[in-house]
Amino acid sequence: MRVLVTGSEGFLAARLIRALRADPRVTEIRGFDAAQGRDLRDRESVAAAAAGCARIYHLAFVTGARAMRDWAGALETNIAGTANLLAAAAREPQPPVFVFASAIAVYGPTPDGIVDDDTPATGAGPYAAAKRAVEILVADAARSGRVDARSIRLPTTLVRPARVEPTTAGFLSDLVVARAAGRDFAAHLPLDTPIAVAGVKRAIRALVTCGEAPGDAFGQERVAALPTIPANARSVAEACARAFGPRPGALVERVDPRVQALVATWPRQVRSARASALGLDPDETLDEIVRRYRDDPEGFQIP
Numbered sequence: 001m002r003v004l005v006t007g008s009e010g011f012l013a014a015r016l017i018r019a020l021r022a023d024p025r026v027t028e029i030r031g032f033d034a035a036q037g038r039d040l041r042d043r044e045s046v047a048a049a050a051a052g053c054a055r056i057y058h059l060a061f062v063t064g065a066r067a068m069r070d071w072a073g074a075l076e077t078n079i080a081g082t083a084n085l086l087a088a089a090a091r092e093p094q095p096p097v098f099v100f101a102s103a104i105a106v107y108g109p110t111p112d113g114i115v116d117d118d119t120p121a122t123g124a125g126p127y128a129a130a131k132r133a134v135e136i137l138v139a140d141a142a143r144s145g146r147v148d149a150r151s152i153r154l155p156t157t158l159v160r161p162a163r164v165e166p167t168t169a170g171f172l173s174d175l176v177v178a179r180a181a182g183r184d185f186a187a188h189l190p191l192d193t194p195i196a197v198a199g200v201k202r203a204i205r206a207l208v209t210c211g212e213a214p215g216d217a218f219g220q221e222r223v224a225a226l227p228t229i230p231a232n233a234r235s236v237a238e239a240c241a242r243a244f245g246p247r248p249g250a251l252v253e254r255v256d257p258r259v260q261a262l263v264a265t266w267p268r269q270v271r272s273a274r275a276s277a278l279g280l281d282p283d284e285t286l287d288e289i290v291r292r293y294r295d296d297p298e299g300f301q302i303p
Contacts (some may be wrong), residue, residue, distance in 0.1 A: 002028045004053040006040065006085065007060030009033040011160050011299075012101065012203060016057060018300055019204050033060065040081025043088075050088035050096075055211050058085060059101045067126040078130040079137075086137060090146035098138065098149035099210045104196060104225060104267055106132040106153060113194065113268035117224070123265070139222040142215060150218040152210045153225035155196045155270060157203045158236075159293040172197065172236050175251070176293055179240035182247040186254035187233040193260070194268035196228035198282070199289040200299045206280050213278055224274035228267075229282045239286040243294050 003020055007013045008031030020026050032038050032049045040046055040060060050056060060081070062074035082100075089096050107115045108122030121132050134151070141147040160173040171188060172195060178185040198206075206226045210218075218224050237251050275281070293299070 001025045001055065002030065002053045004030045004032060004049055004056045006032045006056075006058050009035040010059060012154075012157065012200070012207070013057070013059040015200060015204050015299055016059070016207050019208055040077055040084055043084050046081075046084045047088040047091070050085065050092070053089075053092070053096055054094070055097045055099070056085065056089055057099045057101070057207060057211065058082065061101075061127075061130070063127050067130070071126050074126055074130065079133055082134045082137060086141045086147060086149070089149075090141065090144065095146055095148045097211055097215075098141065098147050099207060100134055100138045100149070100151040101207065102131045102135055102151040102153045102223065103128070104153045104155045104228075104270055106135065107267050109265040110267065113266075114271065115225070115267040115269070116271040117219070117274055125262075135221070135223055139220075142222045148215050149222060150210055150213075150215055151223040152206055152275075153223065153270070154203055154206065155198050155226060155228045155267075156231075157200055158197050158231070158289050159200065159299070161293070161297050161299065172231060172233065175233060175236055176240055176290055178249065179237060179247055179251075180244055180294065180297075182249045184249045184252070186252050188254055188256040188259050189233065189263060190255060190260070191234040191237075191251070191253055192232050193263060195231050195263065196267050196270050197231045197286075197289075198226055198228055199284045199292065201292065202226070202280070202282070202284060206275070209278050209280060217278060218274060224278070224280075225270050225272040227272050227275055227281050228270040229284065229286065230269060231286055235286055236290070239290040242287055243290040 062077050067074035105128040106121040106123045138149040142149040159176045
């Protein structure tokens with residue numbers, strides 16, 4: 001079985017590839033990433049990469065600060081690039097399985113911060129809007145019968161060891177890294193601000209499981225969301241203290257009102273009967289996630 005992974009140089013994709021290599025059915029894994037000089041807007045390049053692939057994992061996406069700085073460029077890559085990929089998949093003789101890594105950012109604010117399979121997706125901004133638009137394209141591709149497509153909405157994933165740009169919810173990973181090294185850390189949200197999270201290992205398992213599951217498990221909209229566990233800066237710091245023991249370095253609040261306003265629109269808990277039926281309910285605690293980072297800082301020990 002040939003597999004294509006877009007965004008293959010990214011954190012989750014690189015670890016997904018490691019997990020896929022353990023599958024004896026996988027005979028070839030093709031990576032496709034801008035860091036390799038490859039561009040989703042290049043139809044011929046995309047078609048060549050997808051040719052003969054029975055499974056496609058689409059993780060390439062312009063996110064966060066980059067999308068804000070270059071809205072037009074992000075739109076071209078995220079929407080037009082995904083359309084190129086879906087079109088290439090639709091031209092294959094046998095409909096390939098297509099897994100899109102969406103995000104819980106597609107949800108807008110709710111009265112209690114709890115979302116499920118029936119919660120409307122009303123998230124705004126270049127990242128959330130593009131994720132939702134691609135989910136719609138994915139569902140339509142599935143309805144066409146030419147692509148066995150589905151989306152999985154992922155939450156903030158802990159722990160990512162290297163951060164290139166300033167982050168929002170990703171600051172929880174930065175916090176773990178700082179506490180492990182005994183460095184001071186300034187949280188740009190109040191320490192008790194709730195954030196829905198999952199561990200790297202479970203996020204990878206969700207992607208793999210979504211590639212294996214039948215398409216009808218994702219409903220008419222072909223989407224499910226990975227259920228989450230609750231976290232905030234204070235609880236993560238406490239888990240770090242239990243995992244690493246006493247460390248120097250202070251944890252302080254340096255609240256950024258812009259980040260605070262954005263995070264206030266995010267879910268604080270995600271429930272999904274569809275994901276539960278696939279065996280993707282939470283099976284980890286913050287302590288386990290932090291200890292896993294302590295023992296495997298690069299997060300490559302997925303199986």
